[in-house]
Amino acid sequence: MAENTFGGVIGYALAPKKQNSFIRDSLLTLAKSRGIELVRVDSDKPLVDQGPFDCVLHKLYGDDWKRQLQEFKTRFPNALILDAPEAIERLHNRISMLQVVSELRIQDRTDTFGIPKQIVIYDKATLMDPQAWESLKFPVIAKPLVADGSAKSHKMALVFTRDVLDKLKPPIVLQEFVNHGGVIFKVYVVGEHVRCVKRKSLPDVSEEKKVGVSENLMSFSQVSNLANHDAENDNDGYYRLMHLDDTEMPPNAFVVDIARGLRRALKLNLFNFDVIRDARYGNRYLIIDINYFPGYAKMPGYEAVLTQFFCDVMLKKEQEEQQGEGRVTVSTKDNEESFQV
Ligand SMILES: Nc1ncnc2c1ncn2[C@@H]1O[C@H](COP(=O)(O)OP(=O)(O)OP(=O)(O)O)[C@@H](O)[C@H]1O
Ligand SMILES: O=P(O)(O)O[C@H]1[C@H](O)[C@@H](O)[C@H](OP(=O)(O)O)[C@@H](OP(=O)(O)O)[C@H]1O
Numbered sequence: 001m002a003e004n005t006f007g008g009v010i011g012y013a014l015a016p017k018k019q020n021s022f023i024r025d026s027l028l029t030l031a032k033s034r035g036i037e038l039v040r041v042d043s044d045k046p047l048v049d050q051g052p053f054d055c056v057l058h059k060l061y062g063d064d065w066k067r068q069l070q071e072f073k074t075r076f077p078n079a080l081i082l083d084a085p086e087a088i089e090r091l092h093n094r095i096s097m098l099q100v101v102s103e104l105r106i107q108d109r110t111d112t113f114g115i116p117k118q119i120v121i122y123d124k125a126t127l128m129d130p131q132a133w134e135s136l137k138f139p140v141i142a143k144p145l146v147a148d149g150s151a152k153s154h155k156m157a158l159v160f161t162r163d164v165l166d167k168l169k170p171p172i173v174l175q176e177f178v179n180h181g182g183v184i185f186k187v188y189v190v191g192e193h194v195r196c197v198k199r200k201s202l203p204d205v206s207e208e209k210k211v212g213v214s215e216n217l218m219s220f221s222q223v224s225n226l227a228n229h230d231a232e233n234d235n236d237g238y239y240r241l242m243h244l245d246d247t248e249m250p251p252n253a254f255v256v257d258i259a260r261g262l263r264r265a266l267k268l269n270l271f272n273f274d275v276i277r278d279a280r281y282g283n284r285y286l287i288i289d290i291n292y293f294p295g296y297a298k299m300p301g302y303e304a305v306l307t308q309f310f311c312d313v314m315l316k317k318e319q320e321e322q323q324g325e326g327r328v329t330v331s332t333k334d335n336e337e338s339f340q341v
């Protein structure tokens, strides 16, 4: 969208860690130069008593926060909430999160996409029932069903054999581990903007390893965040070893189509998704994770991307108000509201 002059005030409500990484002076300055003021929401005070805000940008959890957003929306119907809590909640469960992928219809003759085979286990009894997982091929990754941003929700285990399943704590998702050359693609979405970057992932598991592992369960957490891997900052040689540099990116148009499809289906503006390329095929891509409001500051030039997005949001809000619709949100389901530029 072309540069516009519609500025506004955006209240941000973020956990301290997210605030530290996202709210940088470089972002504040650039946004300000385009008429966007970013103001911290004080979580010790009621949201309705703060502002006025044209928009509330948030990543906080819990019923009290949801109630506060609802109250704010009732009091200030023209204010935007980015994004709608009901839409975000879909990403808090690793099953509903990926269900949306199967709803996407994208025309591409060479590349295909989907999700790895997975099952959900709610209790120990089912976990110990061989029938429950007989359709799965090992190794599998055990992921907590809940993906609510807690440290616990990122604790995963690579499970090589069935006999260690009893060590897992349901509710979990068991997802087939797919070899993908040790490199993951992270696709950042900010409204219409889509950016794909390469990151470190788990290394492939060889056929020998599948049968002869000494450790049948390997725990890990946030592997793609472990270090900043780029060619210049390759302290442990991973970049060179895993050929991160040589790894071909997925076709950009294909990635953009998936991103836009997901955005529409999820009714979200701010998210990223993790994609791996199935090493068995080379043109088959699997979406394994979708995250609300990810670490945008890790995206090169995030200040310009976010600032443009804020301007686009303000422009669209202004246009819709001028059209006299009064309401700028698009109603979807009962109680669910979303806004997309
Ligand atoms: N099915 C799979 N096959 C191969 N590797 C996988 C698979 N699922 C996950 N991984 C690896 O495990 C890592 C963590 O998985 P996932 O992205 O689901 O967890 P997460 O904690 O939600 O991550 P994030 O920090 O991105 O939120 C991935 O980045 C990838 O390296
Ligand atoms: O703490 P939760 O709510 O789970 O969110 C995390 C996401 O799951 C991760 O995907 C973010 O890291 P990436 O931007 O590298 O995906 C990660 O980014 P951060 O560590 O920079 O904040 C978080 O946003």
Ligand SMILES: [Mg+2]
Pocket: 274, 289
């Ligand atoms: Mg992930």
Ligand SMILES: [Mg+2]
Pocket: 147, 289, 290, 291
């Ligand atoms: Mg995640």
